[in-house]
Amino acid sequence: MSEANENDAAFEVRAWLKANWNPEQSLIDWRTKLADSGWGMPHWPKQWHGRGLPVRMLPAINDEFVAVGAVGAAATGPRILASVTLLEHASDAIKQRFLRRIITGEDGWCQLFSEPGSGSDLAGATTRADFDGTQWVINGQKVWNTSAHHADYGLLVARTDWDAPKHQGLSYFVIDMRQPGVQVLPLKQMNGHASFNQVFFTDAKIPADWIVGTKNNGWAVAMTTLAHERRPAVGVAGVSGEGRTGRAYAEARVEAEIANEPYKWYPQRAGRVDLVVTRAKKTGAWNDPVVRQEIARLLTMSRSTNWMARRAAAAQRIGKPQGPEGSLGKLAGSNVARQASHVHTLITGAESMLTGHDSPLDGIIAEILVSVPATSIAGGTDEIQRNIIGERVLGLPKDPRSDAGPFRDIPRNV
């Protein structure tokens, strides 16, 4: 089959791009063409705005986009989580309604999983969805919702059966975020950023058929979303609008700025190992044998963590499946960030007491020091990672459960 050949696909898309790409069109016009042609998400099924091509062809196709300077589809970040979940689990009616507008970027999405009372224990969600005969009525609260303030629709996990065991009473919905029963408030963090939201539901409504998968099977659907959250995004990214002239580029820049805003402090959260040697040489700490030991420890941890990830990736390339070993990298990242924060303090000395413009690198150093604590919490705490590693990688027995039986009877936060 010719479709399975990278060269053919590249040839075909090259011709199509030549005919259709033009930086002076509007982003929405361009992405409408992407959706119509299937070149925006070529690995999606043909009936859902794709071309049914294998994932391995995407790099070759992307190369062609880059070669002509074309922008990719809008399916990045929360939108990609929505699309993979809907593609796998949603009804045709839902797919019909939403998938195309994900590619074009007309709709923004967010994820509504975590709750104040269920962080590590996601399946302990207590936001309720009650069917009133014609539609679902939602009450409860979600938290840590990136981009919820820009979202048109949300991926919601809510409880539909309180007598079932906790994983078996959840359902997965698409919810319209632009309605009176949904209130989105920013959640400010200790580093001053407010990159997450809290979302409150007060008799919010969901149409009867906006359920994804079947009733009470929401945990399995959520697993699909979460698996993709931990995986690098797959798609045709094309080029960014950065440093380019043309209407589509300008619009892409605006889009990216909004999308990236919540993630601005993420490099600081990871510890900014890249700054350490330069900073140490600048402050003179580079000549302190005690600080040098700590820098050497940090570089060893950081590089080894990188190499460990490459070992895992190389093992996958030769056929071994990706497993819960990702938790090792996550845990290593926490250790690296903590040590980096320590080293930055040693290097920076008295200036570690300052913040904002008074702090070195226009506040970057201060931001590292007050952001690193999030590394070992966000996306699954270190403690949860150690459970996963102990149980799923090393095969150690589980803790005895205290949350079996009907959800109604399980102790939970009030």
Next chain:
Amino acid sequence: MSEANENDAAFEVRAWLKANWNPEQSLIDWRTKLADSGWGMPHWPKQWHGRGLPVRMLPAINDEFVAVGAVGAAATGPRILASVTLLEHASDAIKQRFLRRIITGEDGWCQLFSEPGSGSDLAGATTRADFDGTQWVINGQKVWNTSAHHADYGLLVARTDWDAPKHQGLSYFVIDMRQPGVQVLPLKQMNGHASFNQVFFTDAKIPADWIVGTKNNGWAVAMTTLAHERRPAVGVAGVSGEGRTGRAYAEARVEAEIANEPYKWYPQRAGRVDLVVTRAKKTGAWNDPVVRQEIARLLTMSRSTNWMARRAAAAQRIGKPQGPEGSLGKLAGSNVARQASHVHTLITGAESMLTGHDSPLDGIIAEILVSVPATSIAGGTDEIQRNIIGERVLGLPKDPRSDAGPFRDIPRNV
């Protein structure tokens, strides 16, 4: 009451010592006098070879022993654990038979609690005691029994009811160690010492009435023994035989040498912080800023641990009871020992690879390096200490139990 006055007691014992102490008598003769007069264990009841004096008077009485150079009673180490337990829980017949010979030193004792299958979980003992109509028949194995190879009698915890919950099916016995059904084998450690024993019971016999406390109430009795194990010994120690001339001294020296043999490596196990500065100056590591940081860390930990113990002692003196805070000191001691071992390695360098006469200080350094791992295990692992601190000091909830119900049905080591 005149007995409650330190000065009177001191006056009285001074006169008695003047009349009775003489270093040229045999140790057994002297201790017979101590038992007869009650001055060997003056805080024991009058009917049990004591004088019924309050414990607070012991230091003043001991001063008088020291002043004339008199040796104290034999009730030290395992013997003191035996005596306090028997005094509190045993029948008069048992007290009659054993207490006096504990003072005189005619009988040696050992403790028989831990088993290969129950270390941290002492109450999980599976050594069985079955009553055959006339006597108890013992089968099973104990381990970590200091001085068992010199003991005439043992303090044994064995299971007498397999259908009761695990703490409620244990009984506490005195067992004659000199019988065919008892086999004592040394247990060699990784540091080359063999300061513990394994004890095997094969149809060993215990008279019907050598039970201490009531049947199936052995756990409570064992708690008495364990509480005293963790507490500094109380008594009239008198002087050691070291560097003195006379028959009683010579015999005391032999006695002490046998008694202390298993403990020779204990200072090394604790890390020998006392050697660090001298050694560092000797090897030149004292001038290495990196090593200096580690030495400073060690001294800080070590001194703070000492001060913490003194704070606890001072709090007790002004009336607060001793609590599970002892676990803090135990845990701190593990950290100190580990850091000390690390520092000794840094200081010692290549010679850390050597042992015996080739190792510095005639093998002391090597013995530190291979003994320190025992610190965080012996007498309750670090993990157990953290449980105690978390639950009993900080008031955190217990782990859900997996060992409730009849002992017979609880999973255990095979």
Next chain:
Amino acid sequence: MEYAFTDEQDQFRDVVRRFLGDRSPTTEVRRLMDTAEGYDAAVWQQLADDLALTGIHIPETYGGAGFGPVELCIAMEEQGRALLCAPYFSSCVLAAGAILHAAEDDQKANLLPAIASGQTRAALAVTEPNGRWSTSGIQALATRTGNGWVIDGEKSYVIDGCSAQQLIVVARTAGSTGDAGLSFFTVDPDATGVTRTALATMDATRKQAKVVFSRAPAELLGQPGAGAEPLSRTLDLAAIALANEMVGGAQALLDSAVAYANIRVQFGRAIGSFQAIKHKCADMLLDVELAKSAAYYAAQAAAEGDPQTPGLAAMAKAAAADAYMRTAANTIQIHGGIGFTWDNDTHLWFKRAKSSEVLFGDPTYHRELMLQRLEA
């Protein structure tokens, strides 16, 4: 050496704790940290008038309560626990300490009563923008003029430097280096030649300033050129006081972590029943108890005039700084995501911990100092 507090000291602690529990809840801390001056004048006056805290360790001759370092450190520990926003450390510990150690008797009589009564809030300016904590970092120049002295140079990290009514400044005579040529001075912050700028501090509960001196008129405090020894003693007392403040803060964090571990339920159990959390709390308690032991011991040594005090001060500072930072990080971790939010109080202590970690030199600096001093 005393290892237990006396009944009187325990009662004093109770009084201070109750007062601060009442007057310095975190709602107040949050309110004050957003103000420029960073303290509440009414609470300050009560600290002085009702509790006599502001002069607790100042001799009665100079208007103080006549207690010693142990009582001062109890006051500091409780302030650290409550995260009190007040110029106590700057004025009563640093500035008053400098005057006590450096000044002549008549100068003490002149300056201390107003500090002891809380009327004057003074600040100590030693460190400079180079951030070096040893005397080698002091470059500000003191020059004798016809009728006194003038100071030229730049000080930084001056705690409560903007709100202080009086500055105590350490400067050196031209050509001197290291410990030589250092003198203490008093400077009127409103005089010409003095420019104060607030620094943006990570810990908003403790204000700092940069102060630039340009031929600023100054009055000599104590003997000219003899400043090194009193400076060293002032910093020792400050380190001990700060160590006690830090263990108070660490205890507050530990308490909040344990309380949260007891009520927070995940997987059908209080998270404190999981060993991952329980054992972390146990290690935190040990950490705090050891740091307290070092901090208390150093305070007691200072009270008894123990010659080992300088080494013990360095040890206490290093131990408390490490314990505070670890406790703060662990408290966030135990709280999970909520612990990283602005509305949760943990970060207020976290930032104080981070700031205190490096103030007067980080634990590495103090460990080296400790070894040099204990050896001597």
Next chain:
Amino acid sequence: MEYAFTDEQDQFRDVVRRFLGDRSPTTEVRRLMDTAEGYDAAVWQQLADDLALTGIHIPETYGGAGFGPVELCIAMEEQGRALLCAPYFSSCVLAAGAILHAAEDDQKANLLPAIASGQTRAALAVTEPNGRWSTSGIQALATRTGNGWVIDGEKSYVIDGCSAQQLIVVARTAGSTGDAGLSFFTVDPDATGVTRTALATMDATRKQAKVVFSRAPAELLGQPGAGAEPLSRTLDLAAIALANEMVGGAQALLDSAVAYANIRVQFGRAIGSFQAIKHKCADMLLDVELAKSAAYYAAQAAAEGDPQTPGLAAMAKAAAADAYMRTAANTIQIHGGIGFTWDNDTHLWFKRAKSSEVLFGDPTYHRELMLQRLEA
């Protein structure tokens, strides 16, 4: 850079692992560690004849198998895992490495085939009783005589020094210091002027000797005075090989800890179900995986001739040493009391870990080295 082993390398590892599982169970380790020579001649011959391990990285021209550092390190990792008692590291890594790096071609042709075939067991003598790992510690003197050279001095920590049939010695010419004036020599250990004494080693599975040279006849290896550079390269390869041996040992310990945590029951549960143990095991796995990553990367770098190899060697050695020691201590801890007994095998690896930690310099030394080298 390759991050995955090839199928051939995986198969090679399997073969070595099976062989060692069969020939080096701990009963054999315990038997051999009590012997003076510390190895089994039959197993040694099989290593050479059946597995070609002894010359795995020696070029085919010189009688070896012609593979490189990656395969050598696989062999080392598996030996570390099995704690094989054999003069492999001393003869095949250290001595052969020295000859490969220092000798002239004709000398290589003369010396290497016998090492590659396992016939000659050679040992490398560099370090002296002063225990200094850098070239400044080398004091042994090489003096040119009428018909060759003689060596005077004392070497220590010579691995398998007593059982070796050939000594490779590094000595310096009179008056030289540091890296200058160093040369390699071969010395017949049975020659007059050579006295060997076994050292009492904590790790009885790896023998060491002190060797005293008193006008001992020696043959120059390579160019006189040019020894520093080949010595440095020899020690880099040794550090990488040792790092791989260490991660093999650490993995063996981790496996035994996890197995024990799975079967040991306390309080009615396998102890591995307690987070205190489970999380410790998770941290151990991470530790071992990171150390492996550094060790494998360094081996690959050496194989590819990466100029960063010296820095990577130092990093790998430091990382593996720390991970090995921590893993060993934790494995004892997880086993509880039984883990501290002689009959339990854990201490065999613990002692190898302790010995390897300081061999060629402790992690502190290697971290500093790493920074100097990566910077350059």
